[in-house]
Structure formats: structure tokens, C-alpha cells
Amino acid sequence: MKTYLGIDWGGTFLKAGITDGKGKLIRKEVISSSQLKKKDAFLAKIKELFGIFKNYSIAGLGIGAPGIINVKQGFIYYLPNIDGWKNYPLKITLEKMLGLPVFLENDANVFALAEARLGAARGKSRVILLTLGTGLGGGIILDGKILQGENSACELGHIPVVLDGKKCSCGSKGCIETFVGSKHLIERYRKLKKKKGGEPQVHDILSKALEGEKEALIVWEEFSYSLGRFLAGMINVFNPEIIVFGGGVSGAFKLFKPLVWSVIKDHAMWPHLKKLQLVKAKLKDAGIIGAAFLAKDNLDDRRG
Numbered sequence: 351m352k353t354y355l356g357i358d359w360g361g362t363f364l365k366a367g368i369t370d371g372k373g374k375l376i377r378k379e380v381i382s383s384s385q386l387k388k389k390d391a392f393l394a395k396i397k398e399l400f401g402i403f404k405n406y407s408i409a410g411l412g413i414g415a416p417g418i419i420n421v422k423q424g425f426i427y428y429l430p431n432i433d434g435w436k437n438y439p440l441k442i443t444l445e446k447m448l449g450l451p452v453f454l455e456n457d458a459n460v461f462a463l464a465e466a467r468l469g470a471a472r473g474k475s476r477v478i479l480l481t482l483g484t485g486l487g488g489g490i491i492l493d494g495k496i497l498q499g500e501n502s503a504c505e506l507g508h509i510p511v512v513l514d515g516k517k518c519s520c521g522s523k524g525c526i527e528t529f530v531g532s533k534h535l536i537e538r539y540r541k542l543k544k545k546k547g548g549e550p551q552v553h554d555i556l557s558k559a560l561e562g563e564k565e566a567l568i569v570w571e572e573f574s575y576s577l578g579r580f581l582a583g584m585i586n587v588f589n590p591e592i593i594v595f596g597g598g599v600s601g602a603f604k605l606f607k608p609l610v611w612s613v614i615k616d617h618a619m620w621p622h623l624k625k626l627q628l629v630k631a632k633l634k635d636a637g638i639i640g641a642a643f644l645a646k647d648n649l650d651d652r653r654g
């Protein structure tokens with residue numbers, strides 16, 4: 351049986367898995383990303399993974415990487431949260447090393463692909479997915495395909511919403527990420543608490559809100575308002591059938607969904623809302639599965 355290796359390359363963990371042609375995960379390995387910051391260590395680990403998986407007949411490797419990539423050339427321009435990877439031809443390097451076809455995409459785009467094929471958006475043809483975490487990642491799937499440019503497109507988190515706002519991880523100012531990223535939520539909460547709340551994490555702010563604490567509720571209300579306004583714009587542009595929320599902050603989905611929905615209703619064009627659903631992501635290993643689909647799709651296209 352032909353298999354595909356998918357790699358979900360995150361700032362904290364690198365997860366690798368073998369899937370069959372239908373996206374079923376057969377085997378998985380998880381490695382701490384802190385050991386892989388240097389290129390040599392990263393390449394050696396990929397080689398080691400191939401050793402571990404040598405009994406599967408791997409047809410191709412797909413990688414979801416946390417940054418800006420030329421998808422045609424598999425060339426990394428930069429990874430905002432991992433230093434030392436500017437302007438690097440990862441596809442060519444790995445293909446020479448492994449003797450296998452390699453494909454690269456942005457991590458949120460492959461996450462979206464997996465959720466659209468097998469997860470919360472299965473069967474839908476117009477899908478927007480957001481990964482809510484430290485930053486805001488996004489992907490758009492139209493008729494089962496990632497909406498791509500020459501480079502990894504759909505950097506939804508980096509749509510500027512305020513002309514002269516806070517500095518963003520992308521180097522610009524006032525992006526929507528600076529309003530809904532977990533870093534901002536924590537900062538806002540600490541400010542409201544006058545820094546008396548210790549060093550809270552997003553899940554602490556969620557528990558406090560569920561207990562009815564005023565400051566925590568303000569954080570989620572502001573978050574929902576920003577996210578709802580932003581999504582109203584996305585809805586007007588793309589007319590999605592479904593919006594999928596993934597990433598760590600989506601743990602608060604039940605809390606923010608009604609607020610986000612009410613903001614969307616006030617600001618998006620109403621005919622676009624008739625069939626729209628807001629749902630939480632479903633797959634446990636969407637990053638791996640999507641990356642494996644990326645490899646399979648590209649190989650199928652070559653043959654086709």
C-alpha cells in the first residue's frame with residue numbers, strides 16, 4: 351500500500367505521521383521543536399524519521415510550515431517564530447537527501463485542507479478556517495482545494511484593521527492578529543487586572559469568564575467583537591458555507607460563538623448568513639493529515 355508522510359511543523363512540536371491515501375493516520379511521532387531550531391538538526395531528524403518509517407512505502411512527503419513559503423518552489427522566505435530559516439530551499443534540499451518528492455505549504459492552509467476533507471467541514475465547498483493561537487492563522491478551501499497564490503496565501507491574520515495599531519509579528523501594524531491572538535488576550539487581561547492576576551494563560555481567562563469574573567468577561571467580549579467584525583468582512587468577500595475554528599484559543603468556542611455570531615449578524619450581508627455555520631475543528635491531527643494530503647494531491651496532479 352502506498353503511503354504519505356505528513357509533517358506538522360509547529361513552534362512547540364514537530365509532529366510526523368504516515369497516512370494512507372484516504373488520510374487515515376497509521377503511525378505518528380512527536381518531537382519537541384526546541385531540538386530542531388538549527389537547520390542541521392532539523393534535516394537530521396527528518397532523515398531519522400524516514401529510518402523509523404522505512405517499512406512503509408512512502409510516495410511523498412508534505413510539510414505544513416509555520417511561515418511564508420513559495421509553494422511552487424518549496425522555498426521558505428521566513429518563519430516568524432523560528433529564527434535562522436530565512437530564504438531557504440527546503441524542498442530541493444530534502445528531495446536530494448531523501449530521493450522522494452517533497453511539498454511545502456503554510457501550516458494553517460494544510461490544517462484547513464484536512465478539516466475540509468475529513469473534519470468539521472467535510473462535504474462543504476466554501477470553507478474558511480481560522481487557527482486561533484498565539485497568532486491568527488487562516489486558510490480558505492474552495493471546491494476541495496487550498497486557495498493558493500504563488501506563495502502561501504490566505505494570511506488572514508495579517509489583514510490590517512486599524513491604520514496605526516500595535517506592532518504585529520509580521521512586521522506591520524494593526525493586523526487583526528494583534529486583537530485576537532492569545533498574546534494580546536493575556537496582555538489585555540493583565541492590564542484590566544492591574545497586573546494582580548499573576549501570569550495567566552488563555553485557559554485561565556476562560557475559566558475566570560465562566561465563573562463570571564468581570565475582567566475576564568471583558569476580554570472575551572472584546573475578542574468576540576474584533577473577531578466578529580473581521581469575519582463579517584471575510585463573509586462578505588468569500589460567502590463561505592462554514593467557518594471552522596481551530597487552535598488552542600478555540601477551547602473557548604462555546605463561550606465566544608454566540609457573541610461572535612451576534613456581531614456577524616449586525617455587520618455581514620444577510621443573504622450570506624442564511625446557510626452559514628460556525629463550528630469547532632474536529633480532527634486531532636489535522637496538521638499531519640493535511641500535509642499528507644498536500645503530498646498526495648500534488649502527486650495525483652502530476653500523474654493526472
Ligand SMILES: [Zn+2]
Pocket residue numbers: 507508509518519520521522523525527
Ligand atoms: Zn500582521
